[in-house]
Amino acid sequence: MGTSGGGVRPVFGAVEGGGTKFVCMVGTSPSDVVDEITIPTTDPVETIGEVIAFFQRPRPDVQLMAVGVATFGPIGLDPNQSTYGCVLKSTKEHWSGARILAPLSRRLGVPLGWDTDVNGSVLGELRWGAARGLDSALYLTIGTGIGGGIAVNGEPLHGLMHPEVGHVPVPTLDGDSFPGICSFHGRCLEGVACGPALAARAGRPVPEISADDPIWDLEARYLAYGISAALLVVSPKRIILGGGVMHQRHLLPKIRRDLVEVLNGYVDMPELREGIDSYVVPAELGQKAGLYGALVLAERALASIGKVPFSSGREVE
């Protein structure tokens, strides 16, 4: 990337929007962070106002070329609909219908990239993390909820909306009477295997469940079922697992073992036999995956000026 003249260096802005905080950065890569801030998630007017103020701070040495936003969903991704750039019906108070891109565009006047937090994470992991060099991966976060982002041909997967993955149906294991906690589906994958489901099943917080508790065998098997569904549908070239529950380091080997068992040889690829340890891998960028992925979204927005709303590249006011 060249400079834009006068010693002013072109940079991108990145936003990862989460349920408790919005993290913003200015820079071009994980090793080139010019500025960063963490903003608590309150209501859209206040939070987005602080995001805008961060990007409007005077930074004489750099010029903001585009901003990427990777946020909790569901979000509107169809450039032909009025919901583009908005949060859709959300369980997060104040945020259903919130317009994110419109105020950013009005105040910052640069092209804007836009996707889910987990689609952002898979882009970040493809560029700088656990799927470097590949053009296809599934990123699954297992934490307060379960959600998946998918890249195909190097691009975030979109369709009717975006990948979701967390609420896929799973079989009930023999003897498991836990009713699940999903308010929509009861015993979907998220309902039986997210962090709060684990805690409800155990009757104590996840970090207090010992590594040899048999609850982890159930957890690994349910996750293996959910991952096998995603694998059989979209056939990613790598599967990346992140989120708070995966901080339990003993869980990943159990998930790999169970995924091989659940598939039972049906998909006859070395990645699902002796190569399983390099096929199902931990996230490398940790909590920053979505933020770094938002840098990639910014870069893509700059490259697609005129193709989507909020990419007009108007001058900064």
Next chain:
Amino acid sequence: MGTSGGGVRPVFGAVEGGGTKFVCMVGTSPSDVVDEITIPTTDPVETIGEVIAFFQRPRPDVQLMAVGVATFGPIGLDPNQSTYGCVLKSTKEHWSGARILAPLSRRLGVPLGWDTDVNGSVLGELRWGAARGLDSALYLTIGTGIGGGIAVNGEPLHGLMHPEVGHVPVPTLDGDSFPGICSFHGRCLEGVACGPALAARAGRPVPEISADDPIWDLEARYLAYGISAALLVVSPKRIILGGGVMHQRHLLPKIRRDLVEVLNGYVDMPELREGIDSYVVPAELGQKAGLYGALVLAERALASIGKVPFSSGREVE
């Protein structure tokens, strides 16, 4: 498309390879079929030999520009591996490891397109059938087996291999003690909902199960679970259902109803409420979807000369 001079018109060849027959055609679209043949599936040498002989027949008015092959799988799709153009480990006798594209390339000397039968079907339905005008769809065939093809951005979805969909895990419905018939997974979607599973459950052939038999309620609910998994992973813009079991016309409305119930409002899109009848639709091209999709594969092969093996466009011997 222009002519190639001398009144000789450029055309494509298409092959749909199935477990019982290979159907081949020469033409450019469903309304422009120059020639067609049905060849019984025996062993690869004999069957592929007859396919080659069909395309080598003298046809003075047309010139074969490329051939597309959509076949039963699993198949090798990675141009960097030796298995490209081959059937992988297959339950079909004689066909594990069979080389399909190599002999076609050697004898026909034209660029060759290559994909699964169901990825072919989704391409055919996108171009001429139930998903005209869209760039994203899931095609699910429910017959002797269950299998899915997926298009994203107008292209067949590939990754580690290709979409599979049929063997996704599904919950067991209350009181259902049927053990499933899948030799790999017992009670996966195919194991409980393919045609032979229906017949085994009913104790009689599928066409003899009356439309008011409660077995269809189980069938619809299991299919809804499997479809919901695919929907939550890949978010297709349309879902197309084909295959012999779908000839039971009363089944489709039950599947639509159950899909809405299973999702339970979680995906808040009109397509999954009042728009369900135009979101989950029957295949329009019937048994010809894969064959017509193979025409699209041929067209793509011609456009990508040099990018993949068997696209070198060598002269006909």
